[in-house]
Amino acid sequence: MKKLLFSVMACYALTAQSQVQNSKNYLYLYSDSIIYADKIQLRPDFSGYWQLRVDSRRVPADQVKFFNNENGFFANTRKLTFMRDAEFSERIIEGKINVFQERSYDPYAYDWHHRHENHSANPMAMSMYYNKGFGDLKKLKYRNLKNDLAGHPESMKFLNTYKKRSVISKIMYATAGAAIISGCAIFLKPEVLEKRPGFGSQFKDTNVTPAYVLMGLGVGLVAGGYAVDVSKSRYMEQAIEAYNR
Structure with a gap:
């Protein structure tokens, strides 16, 4: 009798799901x-x-x-x-x-x-x-998906790549910020920037090439970090596609 009851309930659940x-x-x-x-x-x-x-x-x-x-x-x-x-x-x-x-x-x-x-x-x-x-x-988000995709090796491989690229992009953004701030700091040093009455501020003859290099590096790292940030999303998509196959 119990087996018959369970069979009826299972059939009903499948029918309801099919209707939906x-x-x-x-x-x-x-x-x-x-x-x-x-x-x-x-x-x-x-x-x-x-x-x-x-x-x-x-x-x-x-x-x-x-x-x-x-x-x-x-x-x-x-x-x-x-x-x-x-x-x-x-x-x-x-x-x-x-x-x-x-x-x-x-x-x-x-x-x-x-x-x-x-x-x-x-x-x-x-x-x-x-x-x-x-x-x-x-x-x-990664922290949500890693629990729901756990136990599926192919999906976790893609998801771990996504995480690595997230870390790389954050490091690139942080390094870019430090480089740009350092470049600006060089320009603001008293020995580099002098104020002249009636003429505002202007650079002295001091070599400011390192400042330009640092700021250029910062801009390049921002562009690179953005590219990594955009491309990483494909790995999350692949992780879901693999799980759904």
């Missing part, structure tokens, strides 16, 4: 209940607060954890934003780990071409969110 995946329009509430609909629209009410129009019903946005309609799948990011207002961000990677783009869902400026033009850029270069299944969102 196959249904085009539905709300997933924070209470873990699901509302199916023919049409779902995100619109502001007369007070300016977001609400979801679900066929003939209206559902407050702060009750909705996720919603799916003809425009895509969206997650409510209010628990991770400073203002704690209901905002919806689109899922751009689907799998065992889902990734959401932080750009808020604007139903008035939202069209197919605009959406896909944004996605053609590197999505990992900005702040992102992620989750598993219908779980709570987390910020897409």
